[in-house]
Amino acid sequence: MKRTQYTPNEKAKIVIEILQGEQSIAELSSIYVINPNMLNRWKREDLEGLPQVFERSSLYYQPVKPSIQDLEYKAAIDRIYTKSLFFGSRRIALALSEEYGYTINRKAVQRHMLEMGIEAIYPRQKTSTPNPRHTVYPYLLKGMNIQRPNQVWAIDITYIPLATSWLYLTVIIDWYSRYVISWDLNDSLHIGFVLEASKKALSIASPEIMNNDQGSHFTSPKFIEPFLNAGSKISMDHRGRAFDNIMIERLWRTIKYENVYLMQYESPKAARIGLKKYFEFYNTERYHQSLGYQKPADVYFQI
Known part of the structure; x- marks a missing residue:
């Protein structure tokens, strides 16, 4: 051989x-x-x-160890934001004070939110523009009847708190079946882990439509071109419109309340192993009310 x-x-x-x-x-x-x-x-x-x-891998190395106080702030912000996506830095600062007893000013909250890659979700004036070299595609899902697997996929990134650091999780989900097609973790927001998750997903199937937000990861040609080459159309959420990608927002809440907050992972390795087990459970064992109490894998593979 x-x-x-x-x-x-x-x-x-x-x-x-x-x-x-x-x-x-x-x-x-x-x-x-x-x-x-x-x-x-x-x-x-x-x-x-x-x-x-x-x-x-950057997963194993962080040049500056975050303080325990900063980690506690971020963990609390993540819980508040997961519960109330429309909370901006002002409301989060108030919630930190009233619910957790933390005294932290709004600018510090904004800094933590920036590091976590989150922002309040509500209609607002245009405050930033995508990279002018990147194409912004129209939102294609308005009024669409999504009725089969691989008709629409969605992707996003969320913050995962750890005992002494944090990670970012990206997931690609099939909109119709709620099946998690691929996922990856990293300790930075560099695009590599998003591209790796996309590569894994496209090795399984390809969507008719790939839906994502207008963040720099998802307007990058490195992300978009593999989907276009696979015959997919690109759909992009309007900026600040959580309900344009509501399936992912619901998934984040499910993952965090059913796994991340309960497990309180100590290390990147523990988070990888734990989330791998959870996604296997989520896809093949968890009954979903929205699917008529079927499991995502059964619906995705039409079992």
């Missing part, structure tokens, strides 16, 4: 999977058809001496 040649970037991806520890060397050997001894050798090699793509 001819030996498969792996690029440095492909090796980096595999080494990161080894370091994450979600699957054993034997399991990864089977998946990638690589001798376990080779994988162990890659693991032992000094990552610092390999190509830049072999650098440790």
